[in-house]
Amino acid sequence: MIDEPYRWVEAIANRREYIESELATGSPTVGLSCVEGVLLLTFGKDRKKIFEIYDQIALGGIGHPGDIERLRMTAIELASTEGFSRSANDVSLRRMATYNFSPALKQAFEQIYGAPYLARLLFAEVGPTPAEDLFVTLDYDGSMTASSMTSGKGKDHFGVISGTRRSTGQIALFLRSIPVGSVESAVTAAVKAWGIGLYSLDEEHTETPAPEALQSFIKDQLQEYTLETALLERTPKTRIAFSDLDPDLLNRVLSEYS
């Protein structure tokens, strides 16, 4: 079948359609620079979705748990062996995504007799200043975006993955209006961004919700979703930047929706 170009293109298109439909309900994950570091935030129902990868790198993922797990383990192994063989300073998110993940994901996607990865990933790497924070998104077909305040199409201080492109776009539109601020303001903005993204996953919701409608929508969703966050600290006590956020801070932000 794959000897015929048309059949191959058709098979790839079918595969893409299948994966997109599988990912379409994925709860958004937001990465956002703040003064204290890089915030990662999502809401989940039954499993962990934000992970530590290396000293200054974290991962958020939507998709099949088995595939996210394999990709997570691969990222940890790649970063750990690089850090051990050379130095922790040689572990680079941009290199790992460009030279390892993107080609391998593309190959898995295009080998139509093998199973593709049902996953969409958001990597974040904290830098010495917000301008040096890096966000990388990787899709199941190996397509990749890398953005920071000094590079990338939007020169953005955030990274986003969501179930659909429209949802991702709506979140990005909102976050572009948010300046780099404190971690508490980042959590506040990221919760709203998540709400906008989840709202936009519904095909019938074609407009961004008004503030009151958004608050009501998030309040309803919190009946079944649980908040998950992590902070990549900009100036950690040790080399390890991945840390939990202060529960009091999270409660203060969420009290707006109780």
Next chain:
Amino acid sequence: MELFDSSSANPGDFASVLRRRGILREQEHSEGPLSFTGANHLPVQETQATTILAFKFADGVLVAGDRRATAGNVVMYDRADKVIEIDRHSVMAIAGSPATAWEMARVLEHSFQFYRRSQLQEMSVEGKVRALSKLLRDNLGMVLQGVGVVVPLFATYDLSAPDPAKVFFYDAMGAQFEATDFAASGSGGPAVRSVLYYENTWGKAPLRDLDREGAITVALKALDTAAEADTATGGIDRQGKIFPLIKIVSRQGITSIAHDQLSSLFRAVISPS
């Protein structure tokens, strides 16, 4: 693709990942009879590091090491770091061959972090203690050939234990022992053990009751005493202003005692003149 082959028979084991990727090799044991006096036939003098100590006090565990590294009768380096942070609550102190010991510390540090990141939980204290024991045992082939001997101390703070401050010492073959109050290793170890025993038994207060300043003072006295008779121990270099490396492992994590603090304490309490 091999890139995505992250399967492992022993999940969370970083050493097996390194072996699978050809970065870490199993020690090759010599075929045939071994030379147990191999050190005498080495083409180069092996660098050695001494002396280290650890004891429990009121805040947790104090771990200290002098700064001297020697090769035979030559002082190779007088600012060696023999007290190495492994994770947020664990410290390894090294006596013996720095080449092997620092590599062990690197493997251990990465192993603990790899386990936490991949398994989404901290390795137990028993697991950490055993991991170092296994590295020592893997080094046995080299030890029998007379090179790369390491006799470390391992100190940690087990947040879930009723007696959270922990000190372990090892022999070169990997046997692990938990110290009740204190442990010492290296060529100055016997002198240090004597000082710590004296302070613990007949001193102003048992080691466990000392505050931070009192504990640092005892550590400085012990290493200075060891240096008095052991040329391989650096002790306190009054001219060069080189002080031992001292770290505190407590509930809050690991704290390195600053040079200035050691210096002022030394002048105020131990050597006022």
